[in-house]
Amino acid sequence: MGRQLVLVGLGGAMLCVGGNVLMARPALAQIAQEKESADRPSGLVFAFDIPAMALADALRKFSTITNRSLLFSQNVIGDVRTNGLIGEFSVETGLNRLLSGTGLSAQVTSYDVILVTGGRQPIEKKEDQVRHQNRAKLLGSVATLSALFSSSVAEAQDVSTADDGFVLEEIVVSGxxxxxxxxxxxxxxxxxxxxxxxxxxxxxxxxxxxxxxxxxxxxxxxxxxxxxxxxxxxxxxxxxxxxxxxxxxxxxxxxxxxxxxxxxxxxxxxxxxxxxxxxxxxxxxxxxxxxxxxxxxxxxDVNGFKFVGNVKANYEENSDEVSPQASGLISNTFADGKLGILLAASYQKRETRLDALASDGWLENVGIPQAEINGGAGFDGNIFSPRNLDTRVTFEDRERIGGSLVLQYAPTDNLQFTVDGLYSSFDVKSDSNSLGHWFTAPNAENVQLDANGTVIDLFQEVGLSTDFNAKTFDRLTDTYLIGVEADWQVTDSVRVKVDGNFSKAERAANNGGAELNSIIGFANRVRFQSDDKRLPFLSEFDTANPNIFSGQQELDGVANLPGVTPDGVSNFLDPANGDPHVQIRGGWEVDDKVRQLKSDFEWDEGASQGLTKLRAGLYYSKQTKKLTRWDNTFGPHCTFCGFPDEPEIPAGSQTVFDLGDGFLGGIDGSERLFTEILVHDPEALIAFLENESGVSFDAVRRGNSFAVSEETFSGYLEMEFVGEFMGRPIDVVAGVRAEATDVGVSGTDEPITRLSILDRTELLAERAAVIPIQESSSYDALLPNLAVRYEVRDNLITRFAASQTLTRPNLDAMSPVFNVTTTRQGGDFTATSGNPDLQPSNRITSIFRWNIISGSRIIFPSVCSARM
Structure with missing residues (x-):
């Protein structure tokens, strides 16, 4: 929020600075009384009985007792406390005693308004101090408002009230x-x-x-x-x-x-x-x-009681579902503002539907016969062909539960403790069903290319199938963060902060349900076409065809042999066509832990010239991230690859699902898509196949799991200088950070010994025994930075910032485990392996920027970077 200026004692006048307006209004008769006694002697004393409390509240009591108008900034006052004021004192002496030890001071303006100012900043956000250039503007606002107050008193002279106290009202304008x-x-x-x-x-x-x-x-x-x-x-x-x-x-x-x-x-x-x-x-x-x-x-931050709550309902047009969303925050301070408790919670549920016509990529130069390209003319250049084309519908159930609890305690005016915790549970359960066809380039026929070498028409009958995929993609996560902070204002110019925290994030593999894929399909033929419309389309797979050899015939090696009659297929929505194919359970399990301890020292005497601030600190962090792979792709997943006739899938396992007439409606070419598919329950099918075959499809921990540990020690020093250049204010911040990092990588590897053919689309990566891996490395870095802030004129600021930064290698880039990304026949065989000795990347970045201060203006940035 913006700065808050609290004006106590001005009848009906408001002062707006930043995003908030606060008004304190006394009884009008009392305003008139104050005007009449404007020339009261300075030696007048008052009886005070103000106990130890928050300074902001104490100043309001002081205004009530002395019948004086006070003006102070809520951001400057912040959470400062006073030891109280008890006894008989003059206004000047009472204020001095009330403000003793706070670093604040008071002065009386020419309009008899007491202005509370000073160099001490609130513990919570000291960096937001009001700059000295704004002080003159603040005094000008005080004078203007005081004049308005004085001119309004005459109108109040005939007004009486039974209440001799102030009617104190605070109006907060936000939004x-x-x-x-x-x-x-x-x-x-x-x-x-x-x-x-x-x-x-x-x-x-x-x-x-x-x-x-x-x-x-x-x-x-x-x-x-x-x-x-x-x-x-x-x-x-x-x-x-x-x-x-x-x-x-x-x-x-x-x-x-x-x-x-x-x-x-x-x-x-x-x-x-x-x-x-x-x-x-x-x-x-x-x-x-x-x-x-x-x-x-x-x-x-709230300083008192606060309750906020809201309830919403979200309507999802695709899924035609209404889902709830609710949140609430309650906060209060106790013991004269020394103790604060805040509790916030939120809940959101969404049920969505995603419609898609999707390809899992385009393959480059994967062996389409030249004799089949452009009527036998071939093509001299790179050829890009689609891997597959799926008509897909996905239903997602998203549930987010979040909460935070914060305890703050200020035993003294200059010491504050904060304990806070954050929790989030975010679960996404996705169920996807699709009608798909995977192309194998060497079997493509009648292929047409455009001028760029992109396939726009192809036909395939050999080695092709119509697949009905039932998939689940579960993302089940929990995130925790708890921290303890001590903030000590040692003196008016010295501040020390110590913070320790622990964070943890988890993602569950869900027994392989995080990446479950169950396929029922049959051997078929298909034609792919792409024209001037936005969506490509498929044809010739949907009708009955007596000339199609079944998957079992191909597995037996009798397809296309003399005297063998094709089994043929019926309409593509006839469940009798379907036989089991690939059944995969898999998923990654993630366990990330971060432990940090840091201390920060800040010196700030509130000087307006020269060295104004000095910051220094120490930092320790240890992060350990374990990535565990679970799946059954070492062989069991392909027990029924190739669509064997046995076991026969039980009747009723597949049902027709209508995607609706509006499927991808409004997108050019959607009218050519098939909007009915067969769907099935993947878990029920896998359970049936396990019972029939005695083969377990359970996901097991794989050898390509690994863990990375990073331990970092660092220290920093930063100084801020304030001065003038060509008669205008300039701020310069210069600093340096030194870091030392130790990296450890541990895991296992399963070396690949050979690839064997499972069926027309799948290869099996056969592996040797698991080998343990343990690697380590370290590196140091020195990271300087410089930032300059220059006020060209009152409403125009220019900035220049230059810094050297580093980014650490991605985790998988440091894993020495050899991973094979895909083993599909006719595809792009890819594998990856990391390097545990990989060093971080360094970069020097400079930025020049103009900020025009006025309310709604344009900022012109430019960025220039050089990699080292």
Whole structure:
């Protein structure tokens, strides 16, 4: 939120600075009384009985007792406490005693309004101090409002009231405008180049999804999953190159890489997000694209009782389902503001449907006979052919449960403890059914290419089948983060923070249900065509054909032999055609743990020239990520490959599902698609096949599982200088961060000994015995940074930031395990293996930027980077 100025004692006058307006209004008769006694002697004393409490509340009591108008900034006052004021004192002496030890001071303006100012900043956010240039504007606002107050007193002289006390009223104006101003202030006051998004109010973030809010920021794009934003890309750097923090702490990720999935945290738990596009010494390394800090609400932010709740319903047009969404936040402070508790919770459920016509990629130069290309003319150049074409419908059941609990305790005015925990459970259960055809290029006939070598027409009968796939893609995740922080304002100029935290993220393989694929199909023929319409289409597979040899005939090797009569096929929706094929259970199990301990020291005497701030700190982190692969693709998955006649699938196992007349409606070419498919229950089919054959299809732990451990020690030093250049204010921040990292990789490997043919589409990778792997490496880095902020004129700021950053290698890139990506016949055989000695990438980035301060203006950024 923006700065809050509290005006106590002004009848009906308002002052708006930042995103909030607060008004305190006394009884009008008492206003008139104050005007009459404007020339009262300075030696007048008052009897005070103000116990130890929050300073903001104490100042309101002081205003009531002395009948004086006070003006103070809520952001400057923050959570400062006073020891109280008991006894008889003059206004001046009483204020001095009340403000003793707070680092604040008071002065009386020419309009008899007491202005509370000072160099001490609130413990919670010291970096948001009001700059000295704004002080004159603040005093000018005080004078204007005081004049308005004085001129309004005459109208109040005839008004009487039975209440001799103040009618104190606070009006907080929030919403979109307030959040935009808060974000703008964050950008303007930052030493580096940052962008920020602030909640409109507690529990009310601009979007229901964090990634979708982040895409509003220049240079940020997102990847979606199931219609929701999941990953971010910043300035062209993908998800794994951006570090994500929650309240300044690294949070574990359930993803296989370093990327953080933003859909795992409910937006209702978040109070703001800051994207650091330039690095500083105070930020932990690793974010070569950006460092994103997610801020959750805390009770001392609210300062009193607060309850926010909302209930929504989401209607999904494709699935025709209405799903609930609810969230709530309750916060309160106790013991005169020394103790605060905040509890937030959210629940969201979505039932979605995704319709798709999909290919799993295009293959390059995979052996289409030249005699079959362009009527026998062939083609001199690269040839690109589709791997497959599927008509697919996916139903997703998404359930997100989130919660946070925060305890804050301030035993003294200058010491504050915070304990907070965050929990998120995000489960996505996807059931997909499709009608598919996989092409094997050497068997393609009558192939037509366009000028670019792309297949636009092909026919295949040999080695082709019509497949009905039933798949599940379960993503079952849990994320935890707990932290303890001590914040000690040692003196008015010295501040020390110590923070320790632990985060854990898990993804379950769900006994192989995370990647289950069950296929029923039969040998068939098909024609693929792509024309000037947007969607390609298939034909000639749907009708009965007596000339098709069955899968069993091909397995027996009798297809096309003299005297052998084809079994033939009926209409493609006749369940009698179908025989079992591949049955896969698989999935990755992820266990990510992050432990961190850090201490930060800050010196700030509030000087307006020269060295104004000095920051230093130490940091320790240990992250261990285990990636365990479960599947049955070592042989059992292909027990029934090739569509054997036995065992015969029970009647009623397959049913016809109508995709609807509106399937992909509105997309050019959708009218040519088949909108009926056969569906089946994959678990029921696998259970039947296990019972019939005695073969287990259970997923087992595979040898390509591995774990990576990173232990990092670092320290930093950063200094901030303030001065003038050509008569205008200039701020310079310079710093350096030193890091040492130890990496350990452990796992197992199953070397491939040979590939054997299972059926027309599948090869089996035969492997040797499991071999244990243990590797280690280390590296050091020195990362300097420089940021300059120069005010060209009152409403125009230029920035320059240069920093050296590093990004650590992706986890799979450090695994020495040899992985075979695909073993489909007629496809692209690919394999991967990492290098545990891989070093991080270093980058020097410079950014020049102009910020025009006025409310709605344009920011012109330019970025220049050089890789080292």
């Amino acid at each position: 979109i405008r307030g959040s935009l101003r808060s974000a703008r202030d964050t950008k303007r006051n930052a030493s580096g180049v940052v962008d920020s998004i602030a909640a409109e109010d507690f529990g009310k973030f601009p979007d229901a999804n964090l990634a979708e809010s982040l895409q509003r920021i220049t240079g940020v794009s997102i990847d979606r999953s199931g219609g929701e934003g999941q990953f971010i890309t910043v300035r062209g750097f993908g998800p794994e190159f951006n570090t994500v923090l929650v309240n300044g702490r690294q949070i574990a990720s359930e993803d296989l890489s370093r990327a953080f999935s933003f859909d795992t945290i409910a937006a209702e738990l978040v109070n703001g997000i800051t994207v650091h596009k330039s690095s500083t010494a105070t930020l932990q390394s690793g974010g070569i694209g950006s460092t994103v800090n997610i801020k959750t609400a805390r009770p001392f």
